[in-house]
Amino acid sequence: MLGILAGAPSLAANGGLDDPVTTVNQFRGALQDGNVAQVQALLAPDVLIYEAGEEQVSRDDYVAHHLKADIVQLATVYVDTLSQTAHADERSAWVTTRSRWVAREADPQPPATVTETVALRRFPQGWRIVHIHWSVSP
DSSP states (O other): OBOTTTTOOOOOTTSOOSSHHHHHHHHHHHHHHTOHHHHHHHEEEEEEEEETTEEEOSHHHHHHHTHHHHHHHHTTEEEEEEEEEEEEOSSEEEEEEEEEEEESSOOSSOOEEEEEEEEEEEETTEEEEEEEEEEEEO
16 A cells, blocks of 8 residues: 555644544654644654654754654655554553655665654643654665
């Protein structure tokens, strides 16, 4: 299934989403579309992101240092979801996704397998991402 974001629901009127998997997929869709405002809306202010050995310790830190590169990278690949699992209770949830990223243009880089773990917390506005860990292997 290329294009994991096809048919992803939009943000509800209050800015929240009704389930954690939808929130994670909406976040990825916002990155792929370059929608910075939507990316920010889905991240908790104190989000902790681990990516490529780097650490961003807040939403503002991520926006200032790594967001633009992630948007550029996702604009150059097709994303094929291999698996996605989740667990949630009333206040917290996690979603794991394994995907294969294939370059849209002729590229000497081989396809990559991306493993993503996202932790979420329920806020009055809906589910928000509080932690992301991305791991990439060729």
